[in-house]
Amino acid sequence: MLQSTERKREILATSQQLFKDHGYASTSVRDIAKALNIEAASLYSHIESKEDILKITCFELAEKFESAIKEVNDIYFNAEEKLRMAIKFHVEILTHNLNAAVVFIREWRHLSDESKKEFIEKRNAYEEGIREIIQTGIDEGTFNEIDKRFAALTVLSSVNWIVEWYKEGGRLSPEEVANNLSDFILTGLKASNPTQLF
């Protein structure tokens, strides 16, 4: 007897805010209800379970990432363009769904075994998409020969970390954040080094 999707979106949004601030395990169903000014039991007209909220949150975001990486890898570009575009999309998804993104990044471990397995598969597929971009760059000769697995993880960790400090309406727009990240990841900290010229 689940009801209007509109009310469900409110419940999801409120829950994501609370899960972000206090963690999934430390947020009770009663906390969520209180934030919505209703009773805990009333939530169950809209959701199946507490884990239902987590599951929907994690998988909705996973789908967005999935579409984004497909879009990038289906179009023909060189590796640098692809990576810049992937980072741009990734940052956009994170910043436009900040609360959900934090839950996606931090709280997926609390999914049931079954859902967790599926989630990890989707995450692996996404990582594989990033690795393909890096491989493209190596094949082109435009990227350094580097451990792909290591590089993909390092790229993703620095991109994901923005949820820890990004503030809506802050100093940097999502686009600027994405550009800064891309520059950092592509060229590193060091100023161009004249000793590499021979």
Place this chain on the structure above:
Amino acid sequence: MLQSTERKREILATSQQLFKDHGYASTSVRDIAKALNIEAASLYSHIESKEDILKITCFELAEKFESAIKEVNDIYFNAEEKLRMAIKFHVEILTHNLNAAVVFIREWRHLSDESKKEFIEKRNAYEEGIREIIQTGIDEGTFNEIDKRFAALTVLSSVNWIVEWYKEGGRLSPEEVANNLSDFILTGLKASNPTQLF
């Protein structure tokens, strides 16, 4: 009436393992006791509270990081050497205290307000140490002019992420991990670019 430090170390180590695997909030005092084959109440001969375990774990690691960054910044080196050394120490601390490190990185949010405040201060001081190294590089002219705050956070995020995949006795030694990370952070993905030569 707190007892032998030896037994307390066992309790800490066991708790850290469980906190790493299931999270602080989802690990009950009874879970910890069960893993040690004792009753939950027996733990209280050794610890003050559940949060006590978290507090000790977070602050012991914070101290290690504090000493490391002091050691790096007190010795005179150029920025690249300093950064490489800081990353090497950081990776060593993480890999030699893997369970505690995961708790330090993921679970500090569950500290009491008072402890959390102190923890954040210590973390900020550490980040400031990293920013100083970056500033040194900019002053030297060996690092690109870059947003220091942004750079420090990005460096730390990629270094901290290793706890998600590092396995003791795995393919890469801590030293190799540190070197790979330093190379990545210093020179980026892109092969040295001839269009930058004028």
Place this chain on the structure above:
DNA sequence: ATATTTGCCTAACGATCGTTAGTTATGTTG
């Protein structure tokens, strides 16, 4: 006007939570 659906309510369930009080074997030390 009547029937149905919606969105909430109260009340309660059994389980589990962190923690305390008080006790008891098992050494260890004088």
Place this chain on the structure above:
DNA sequence: CAACATAACTAACGATCGTTAGGCAAATAT
């Protein structure tokens, strides 16, 4: 041997957990 310290125990506390059953007023559909 007597006194003490150690490291565990049993039992229980009040609080809170996710969830279910059943009801009720207001809105909507027929």
